[in-house]
Amino acid sequence: MKNILKVTSFLLLVALQFACRKTETLNVDYSSFNPDDPRTNTSTDQWLKSTFLDEYNIDVIYRYNRYYHGNTANVVPSKLENIRPTMQIVLDGFISPYRKIAGETFTKTYMPKEWVLFGSYSYANTADPGVAGTAAAGRRITLYGVNEYQPLPAGQFFAWDRHRIMHHEFGHILNQIIPIPTDFEAISKGFYKQPYTDTPTDTARRNGFVTSYASGISTEDYAETISWLLINGQVWYDDWANFANTAGKARFVQKENNVINYFNNLGISFKALQKEVQQYMIGIGRNETKFAYWLNKARTPLVTPAPNPAPAAVPTFKSLTINPSADYYVKYGGSTAFKQIYDAAVANVLAIAPGGRKINFVRFDFPSTSTITMNVNYTNSAGTVFDAKYAFNMAITVSTGQVKFTTGTAGGTDAPWVANAATLATAVKPLTDYLTGNTFVADWLPVNVTADDYMKLGGFTVLNTPGNYFYGPLAY
Structure with missing residues (x-):
């Protein structure tokens, strides 16, 4: 036993001697081993930092990271050349109108702090039509389909569609902070139905919904009402309501007033915000914002029960x-x-x-x-x-x-x-x-x-x- 203890003591002494040796300083630049290291200071990164991170504390995540789309989704990364123009669209037609109307404090406080970009839409399987955007935790908006970006005028629909998604998802984020008024769901109570794809557009309109997607559940209805009032404007909304039936039109009016009051309670003039967004849409050439478009537009009224023959447009x-x-x-x-x-x-x-x-x-x-x-x-x-x-x-x-x-x-x-x-x-x-x-x-x-x-x-x-x-x- 003494010998064993002596040997053990000797080995410990040797180990301590080696452990006390002075370590060598290694001066290695680890970033050189990964050309796509997130710390790479490209011109795009510099612009994103000065425009979004420094100004709004917004982190734009565009390098592919599976964490941000989950295990069940199939997506592809974004094309690098589409990142800056896509985020310019976000700035010009979404953040800037809120900053001008809602104010700097509101915008910097409530604007989503993470924007995640993916090149394709998010697909669960081959039959999935794809997810265009999501909101999470009151702080993140994910935009899919960035690889569809085109410069104007060809890219007009892309810009409009990104805003459709952004204003919808930000509606969800606001609702996570301040709940939807309890009386909203009662406006179309009994008409919500899943799957929403089983509800044709005209049926949705008769029941007071701006889209079939809105007819699935009240939370989506609220976000859709906000989004479509902003991106297509008041005349589109009034036209959509006027050519529903009497009951449907009444629901549209109630929902619009509900949204206006909701934003007023946030200290925001919804009508002023709507005008700012419409001015942006006019700037990109969106027809639904033009007086000439509506002068040239005719629609067939949705009369219930439907007469035969149908009424003239x-x-x-x-x-x-x-x-x-x-x-x-x-x-x-x-x-x-x-x-x-x-x-x-x-x-x-x-x-x-x-x-x-x-x-x-x-x-x-x-x-x-x-x-x-x-x-x-x-x-x-x-x-x-x-x-x-x-x-x-x-x-x-x-x-x-x-x-x-x-x-x-x-x-x-x-x-x-x-x-x-x-x-x-x-x-x-x-x-x-x-x-x-x-x-x-x-x-x-x-x-x-x-x-x-x-x-x-x-x-x-x-x-x-x-x-x-x-x-x-x-x-x-």
Whole structure:
């Protein structure tokens, strides 16, 4: 036993001697062994750091990492050249509108702190249509399909679709922080159904949903309502609601008001945010944001029960009214050049014998997407109110917004089209000549309109003459 102890003590002494030897300092750059090391300071990394990490504490993860898509998903990495332009889309159309309207503090506090990018959509199997985006833990948004990026104009749909995903997923994140109002689910109670793919689009619209996907569950309904109101704008939403049925339209109105109140409780003007997002969409050339697109759009009403034959398609708008003495002209002002023409017609009508006539307003009715009726509402000396109607053809180029009016065919043989129209024909010639003698650009006017009135007023500007225009409230 003594020998064993002596040997053991000796071995321990030797071990301690070796353990106390001074270690050699190794100066090795380990990053040189991995050309795709996350610490590599490429120009893309520098831009992401200064634009997102330094400014918003947002970490953009674009190098492939299986941790971020789970074990059941199939994805491919992003093309490196698509990272910066994709995140520029995020900045311009998503983060910047929130920063401008919600403020710097809100944006830096609640904006997702991780953005994960993958090149393809996320597929569970070959039959899976693919996941376009997810939100997690109130702090992460994952965007898939980055490899589909294309520069504008070809990439317009990509930009719009990324925003559809982002605003939807951020809606979920906000709902994780502040719950959805309890009365929202009751609006479409009884109509939620899974799988949502079994609900056709028209059925979803009848039941008050912006998409079939929204009809699956109330949480998705809320996120979809937020997203589509922002990315396609108020006219799209109103059009979608107006051409549902009566019950469906009522649900759309309730849901919109619910969302507006939710954002108000966050200290955010939803209408102002909506206008900012729409301005971005106009900038990338998205048609659904253009007045000209909706002038050229007709839709078949969803009547329940459906008649046979189906009702004819009708234009989005019924009319646009011009009245320089109305509150909206007092609030926003008008075009001096157009006012001179309008006042000339007013003076001419007032001079009609016997007794003169007084123009009350001029309304443009839209019986179809290719015709327009100028309806001059006037009062005679006895105080009786009349209408005089004049028909024009309307040719619209949606891509440029340009509109050309030409003399059309009368829409009837009654007094407004014949006798009354003849009475005022010479007097209102300044207006009819103005319409047929110019090429116009249809737009949301005036340019200084507030967020609450945005897309509620529309008008026409003489091509290349921004100071010469007319506008008015739009009626559905």
